[in-house]
Amino acid sequence: MISTGIVRSIDSLGRVVLPKELRTTYDITPDTPLEIFTDGDSIIMRKYHAQGSCVFCGDISPDAVLLHGKYVCPACRKALGK
Secondary structure, eight states: OOOOOOOOOOOTTSOOOOOHHHHHHTTOOTTOOEEEEEETTEEEEEEOOOTTBBTTTOOBOTTOEEETTEEEOHHHHHHHTO
């Protein structure tokens, strides 16, 4: 893990604010689903992608192709010219 040097407190409702720099860098908008994991005494958050969903558009297609561990749907493959 890489330390950002950013420290935030939890408010009385249990909320933590993600700094704008991180939201912008990781393209996290108010409607972005985040998945929460634990590892020992660590809490890990990452953008949620349903199993088998396209890495580009998020659609789930039975015709999606697995490429380097990521799924790509037919529409995105066409847009990429492959």
